Amino acid sequence: MAKKVGILFGMEDTFPWAFIDKVNELGGGEIVAEPVTIDKLEQGADYGYAVIIDRISQDVPFYRAYLKNAALNGTYVINNPFWWSADEKFFNNALMSKLGIPLPKTVLLPSHQRPTNTSETSFRNLKFPHDWDYIFNYVGFPAYMKPHDGGGWRNVYRVENPEDMWNKLGETEQLVMMVQEEIVFDDYYRVYCLGKKYVHIMPYEPRNAPHLRYETTHQTKGEELEKLLKTIHDYTIKMNEALGYDFNTVEFAIRDGIPYAIDFCNPAPDADRNAVGEENFAWIVEHSAKLAIEKAKEYVPGKPNISWGTFVKDSVK
Numbered sequence: 001m002a003k004k005v006g007i008l009f010g011m012e013d014t015f016p017w018a019f020i021d022k023v024n025e026l027g028g029g030e031i032v033a034e035p036v037t038i039d040k041l042e043q044g045a046d047y048g049y050a051v052i053i054d055r056i057s058q059d060v061p062f063y064r065a066y067l068k069n070a071a072l073n074g075t076y077v078i079n080n081p082f083w084w085s086a087d088e089k090f091f092n093n094a095l096m097s098k099l100g101i102p103l104p105k106t107v108l109l110p111s112h113q114r115p116t117n118t119s120e121t122s123f124r125n126l127k128f129p130h131d132w133d134y135i136f137n138y139v140g141f142p143a144y145m146k147p148h149d150g151g152g153w154r155n156v157y158r159v160e161n162p163e164d165m166w167n168k169l170g171e172t173e174q175l176v177m178m179v180q181e182e183i184v185f186d187d188y189y190r191v192y193c194l195g196k197k198y199v200h201i202m203p204y205e206p207r208n209a210p211h212l213r214y215e216t217t218h219q220t221k222g223e224e225l226e227k228l229l230k231t232i233h234d235y236t237i238k239m240n241e242a243l244g245y246d247f248n249t250v251e252f253a254i255r256d257g258i259p260y261a262i263d264f265c266n267p268a269p270d271a272d273r274n275a276v277g278e279e280n281f282a283w284i285v286e287h288s289a290k291l292a293i294e295k296a297k298e299y300v301p302g303k304p305n306i307s308w309g310t311f312v313k314d315s316v317k
Helices: 015-026 061-072 081-086 089-099 132-139 162-169 222-243 278-297 310-315
Strands: 003-008 031-035 049-054 076-078 106-109 143-147 157-159 177-181 187-194 198-203 247-255 258-263
Touching (some): 003 015, 003 061, 015 278, 031 278, 049 061, 049 278, 061 076, 061 081, 089 177, 089 222, 132 177, 157 162, 187 222, 222 247, 222 258, 222 310
Parallel strands (some): 003 049, 049 076
Antiparallel strands (some): 106 177, 143 157, 143 177, 187 247
């Protein structure tokens, strides 16, 4: 019987179908791919997928529950739904600081509004006022402010000075924000990483309109470029091994030859042909299909088979 690979997705139209076609092409009839179809979700039931690629459960809690149930039955879920549920950007920054990855200086801020069902006494452990002089001097201005667990460029602000930060923080309501040093970059890269081993480095210009962000090229040249790309490759592998993600993108801002990791929690990264361009699209389709087939071949029904990062694995030894 053929092993099934499923893909769970939402409004995407180019990547999912190309992925399905590529798996069916490379699977030789032994591995077959299809969109995941759900008509019921019974506790503990096995719905027969060897591998599922998740592109949408961050927005649909029902799907996240489905994937955790599938993982319990041996499905290899890309990406691990348990870690994805627990993950957040500020923790990732803290983890990378322990691994020696260059990072912008970053501080976590209390939410502007108290969380629902809390009162003043809920915050007796939080000192008022915060040490704002230290925070402002440490991070510097201009700076960026973003949710500590957000994504998709939602609620991201560039702040020019303390007053500007206060004004914009007032718009964030109960979000917990982090304020981060601005890296004025000479070069910028977005990097696909699949299976913690396949790496594709893409020149990227985040200041362009979304459909033009990949319409750029290397600003670094010659031997410096070769050395930079090797460093980016090695950092990318190291970061995804620590996090445990099998499908992720990492962004690096290059300042004075040093790649600073800016954003590295993108477990459902953009893979649309119209956004990333034909060359990048072909790479992501080919290698995601290759990874899915590798994992499908390892599948044993009922045997837990999920990817955990070195941080978690080292913590339980």
